[in-house]
Amino acid sequence: MVYYNDMDYYLGIDVGSTASKCVVVDASGEIVARGLHPTGAGTVGPRACVDEALAQVPDLPSADDVASSCATGYGRHLEAWTTMQMSELSCHAKGAAHLFEGVRTVIDIGGQDAKVLSLDEGGRLVDFVMNDKCAAGTGRFLDVMAGVFGCAVANLSELDREATEIAAISSTCTVFAESEVISKLAAGTPIPNIVAGVHESVVERTHGLAKRAGVTPNVAMTGGVALNDSLRERLERRIGLPVATSPLAQFAGAYGAALHACGQGGNA
Amino acid sequence: MPPTLPLLEHAEGDLGYSSDLCAYARISLAYADVGACPNGERDMPLPDFVLCCNNICNCMMKWYENLGKHLGIPVIMIDVPYSNDYDIDEKRIAYVGAQFRAAIKQLEEITGKTWDEDKFQEVCRRSSECGRLWLEAASYTNYKPSPVNGFELFNHMAVATVARGREESVDAFRMLIDDYRSFVANNESNWHAPENHRIMFEGIACWPYLRATLTPLKEAGVNTTAMVYGPAFGLTYRTFDEMVEAYCSVPNAVNLERSVELRKQVGAAGKIDGGLVHINRSCKMWSGFAPELARRVSADLGVPMITFDGDQADPRNFSEAQYQTRVEGLVEIMESTGKGA
Ligand code: SF4
Numbered sequence: 001m002v003y004y005n006d007m008d009y010y011l012g013i014d015v016g017s018t019a020s021k022c023v024v025v026d027a028s029g030e031i032v033a034r035g036l037h038p039t040g041a042g043t044v045g046p047r048a049c050v051d052e053a054l055a056q057v058p059d060l061p062s063a064d065d066v067a068s069s070c071a072t073g074y075g076r077h078l079e080a081w082t083t084m085q086m087s088e089l090s091c092h093a094k095g096a097a098h099l100f101e102g103v104r105t106v107i108d109i110g111g112q113d114a115k116v117l118s119l120d121e122g123g124r125l126v127d128f129v130m131n132d133k134c135a136a137g138t139g140r141f142l143d144v145m146a147g148v149f150g151c152a153v154a155n156l157s158e159l160d161r162e163a164t165e166i167a168a169i170s171s172t173c174t175v176f177a178e179s180e181v182i183s184k185l186a187a188g189t190p191i192p193n194i195v196a197g198v199h200e201s202v203v204e205r206t207h208g209l210a211k212r213a214g215v216t217p218n219v220a221m222t223g224g225v226a227l228n229d230s231l232r233e234r235l236e237r238r239i240g241l242p243v244a245t246s247p248l249a250q251f252a253g254a255y256g257a258a259l260h261a262c263g264q265g266g267n268a
Numbered sequence: 269m270p271p272t273l274p275l276l277e278h279a280e281g282d283l284g285y286s287s288d289l290c291a292y293a294r295i296s297l298a299y300a301d302v303g304a305c306p307n308g309e310r311d312m313p314l315p316d317f318v319l320c321c322n323n324i325c326n327c328m329m330k331w332y333e334n335l336g337k338h339l340g341i342p343v344i345m346i347d348v349p350y351s352n353d354y355d356i357d358e359k360r361i362a363y364v365g366a367q368f369r370a371a372i373k374q375l376e377e378i379t380g381k382t383w384d385e386d387k388f389q390e391v392c393r394r395s396s397e398c399g400r401l402w403l404e405a406a407s408y409t410n411y412k413p414s415p416v417n418g419f420e421l422f423n424h425m426a427v428a429t430v431a432r433g434r435e436e437s438v439d440a441f442r443m444l445i446d447d448y449r450s451f452v453a454n455n456e457s458n459w460h461a462p463e464n465h466r467i468m469f470e471g472i473a474c475w476p477y478l479r480a481t482l483t484p485l486k487e488a489g490v491n492t493t494a495m496v497y498g499p500a501f502g503l504t505y506r507t508f509d510e511m512v513e514a515y516c517s518v519p520n521a522v523n524l525e526r527s528v529e530l531r532k533q534v535g536a537a538g539k540i541d542g543g544l545v546h547i548n549r550s551c552k553m554w555s556g557f558a559p560e561l562a563r564r565v566s567a568d569l570g571v572p573m574i575t576f577d578g579d580q581a582d583p584r585n586f587s588e589a590q591y592q593t594r595v596e597g598l599v600e601i602m603e604s605t606g607k608g609a
Contacts, residue, residue, distance in 0.1 A: 074589060074593075086596070087593050087596035087600060089593070089596070089597035090596075090597065090600040090601075113590075124605060125597070125600065126572065126605060127572055127574075212559065
């Protein structure tokens with residue numbers, strides 16, 4: 001049993017490899033503020049996302065005023081000011097369990113890694129599989145590809161919708177795939193078709209990871225890549241199940257961390 | 269710089285071997301070319317002949333053939349096929365046994381010495397005694413709490429691996445058992461951390477990162493009380509045929525069902541709450557079946573088994589931060605699902 005004061009706030013920060021996210025919840029676990037900065041561990045990102053979130057809560061002048069805080073993500077150990085640090089696995093699981101009702105499989109594609117989490121009926125993490133040491137199939141892979149296309153990563157989803165066919169990207173290696181994309185561009189293949197191929201290659205890799213962990217519905221997707229609707233829909237078709245997402249998908253880790261700090265949802 | 273790195277680079281650069289080749293092979297082939305350790309330590313004399321047994325993997329065959337060619341020395345090959353059956357049948361023992369007998373002839377020719385059956389029996393006896401003692405020492409991790417830091421077995425196993433036939437090894441393991449026995453009697457342990465959880469470590473150790481792989485476990489109070497790799501070198505046999513059978517029964521030579529059974533036995537004996545599985549970039553043989561092995565052991569023992577990427581000898585193929593996250597995830601699962609003390 002956790003006793004808390006109605007006026008208390010709890011802060012979670014997810015310091016990833018390419019972005020920092022912060023979520024503040026109240027004593028009932030409701031999100032009251034959030035912040036995001038597009039730089040990760042070892043940069044101004046963590047501070048900036050906390051400041052952005054705190055600015056939205058008038059009665060929270062500084063991070064010292066929260067009742068408890070929890071850091072997660074790749075750079076969690078650098079945030080020594082927080083009350084606790086937990087792995088992104090448990091935090092994503094908890095965040096997703098609160099964002100998506102009845103979720104049993106969470107597919108998280110972040111900047112630098114991809115992971116599939118298996119949750120039990122109570123929303124507890126029971127197993128996970130992570131990608132091997134390779135950027136293929138992660139947010140970084142899409143960043144590199146967007147760079148080749150000369151577009152923002154946020155536009156990839158729209159471009160995919162214009163595809164008339166899929167220009168297959170066979171390689172699973174970021175560097176090889178990049179040269180494959182360049183040669184397809186040089187051969188005059190329309191960009192939307194190549195984008196569709198790039199998305200399919202991410203889907204293929206993610207699907208392999210998901211199969212290893214085992215896919216139990218409901219399935220949800222978190223992490224920055226979850227905002228890419230075209231890719232997520234391709235994943236749905238490949239898995240054969242609906243893959244839920246949320247505008248807060250990128251904040252799942254920070255939200256879970258805040259809930260851990262608050263002792264909500266009970267098993268940590 | 270890790271001392272193996274210059275040898276790995278020499279194998280890949282000067283000798284032109286692929287970095288996908290097992291790092292043991294790359295280091296050995298580079299050493300054969302350079303003839304010295306890069307850090308000036310522990311030089312070994314180069315061999316007059318090589319004796320290769322492929323019971324652990326087929327990479328060995330080309331590796332040793334190339335050593336033979338490079339050094340201009342004879343290669344004796346003993347082919348031990350992977351066993352698709354659970355048990356080792358008589359045909360297999362006859363096939364492998366005949367090769368051992370042929371190897372004896374070849375060795376007599378190469379060395380000018382004659383086979384001494386009495387001496388063989390003596391070494392067999394000592395070797396088996398050594399294997400038995402090693403298994404006994406390793407079994408002390410089964411006590412709960414364990415009197416032993418399980419990672420210590422990675423150090424002691426060297427004796428069982430390379431010096432099983434020597435009297436000093438028998439003495440060394442007797443001393444080790446005496447130490448462990450007195451730990452139990454006095455309620456002591458050389459695991460100087462809480463033992464909140466007990467796990468199985470599956471696969472070859474990450475030798476260049478023994479400390480880095482142990483530290484996060486120690487900090488989280490996770491002792492390694494089960495493994496197959498170390499005790500695998502505790503072979504016991506009394507006759508020639510039993511020796512051949514032992515060669516056919518090493519972990520990489522037996523089928524998946526038997527591999528699973530072995531893990532389940534050591535896992536249950538070690539009273540594990542979870543497991544860490546090393547997906548070893550060098551060792552395709554072991555890593556290839558590791559995910560399925562882990563899946564079955566996890567399902568049958570009802571404990572989480574988590575994989576991490578690494579390499580037994582190539583320091584470039586391991587990331588401390590990634591390892592740490594996986595260990596933390598495993599610990600959080602064991603804690604949230606009530607596994608462990
Ligand atoms: S580590 Fe694996 S690949 Fe290398 S020699 Fe041993 S069994 Fe073969």
